[in-house]
Structure formats: C-alpha cells, structure tokens
Amino acid sequence: MGRGNRVAEPVRRQDLLSRLREAQQRHGYVPEEVMEELAQALDIPIHEVYGVVSFYSFLSARPLGRNVIRVCKSLPCYLKHSEMIIEALKKELGIAPGETTPDRRFTLQLTNCIGLCDQAPAMLVNYDAHGDLTPEKIKQILKEYT
C-alpha cells in the first residue's frame, strides 16, 4: 500500500460518514442500495459500511418512525426504575425496543446515558428531553407527538 492510500483513508471514512448522514436525512434511514453504492464508490468493504451504520445511533438501516424515542438504559436511570418506563412505553405503543409502530408514528430505542442523570429516569423524544419520568407521565408525553 502506497503512502497516498494512507493519507486517503481517513478522508474516505469522513466522506462515508457525511454521505451516510445525507442519506439518513433524505430517506429517514440508509437504504441498502445506498450502502452498496457508497461501498463501491469509496472502495470500502460493504461490511464496514454496515458496521458504521449500526455503530452510530443517528444512522439506521431500517425506516424509523416520525418520532424516535430513546430511553436511557444506563445505571443511574436503571437504579431509578427505567425498566418501568420501558414497560409503560411497550404497553402504550404495543412494540418492543428496536421496533416501529405500524403507523410509523413512533420508533422505540434504548440508549446509553443522554446526560440527564440528575432527572433519572430520562428519555429523548427526537431532540426533546423528558426527565423524572413515571409510567403515568408517559401517556401524556406521547400525546404531544403526532
């Protein structure tokens, strides 16, 4: 491998990430065809492209709902009974984490700390922070999102 390739590598990765972000914004997810095209265009193995998409929480290989709920599953929230919040969401939405409602209104995801530990248990709906959650609050919060 020549010297030029070593310099080009980080540039290609950066390019990959920005093009994946574009696709995510345009389609609401990164379609498989786009991943294949990028792998070919940037000469990166397809499994690495898949790897990047599954690594970053802002990228998704499947269509997401109009509203993405991310419930914190890290320890401080867990100690404040985040599992009760997850259960309330599962019951209310009729889906499990990683799934999207059939009407595409919501996608439910679990995430690591979102920086709201002082308001544990906490979650994000899109970019809105919701803290000090209780199962009772969940229904009301969901009503805010159409």
Ligand code: FES
């Ligand atoms: S641990 Fe849940 S927001 Fe930090």
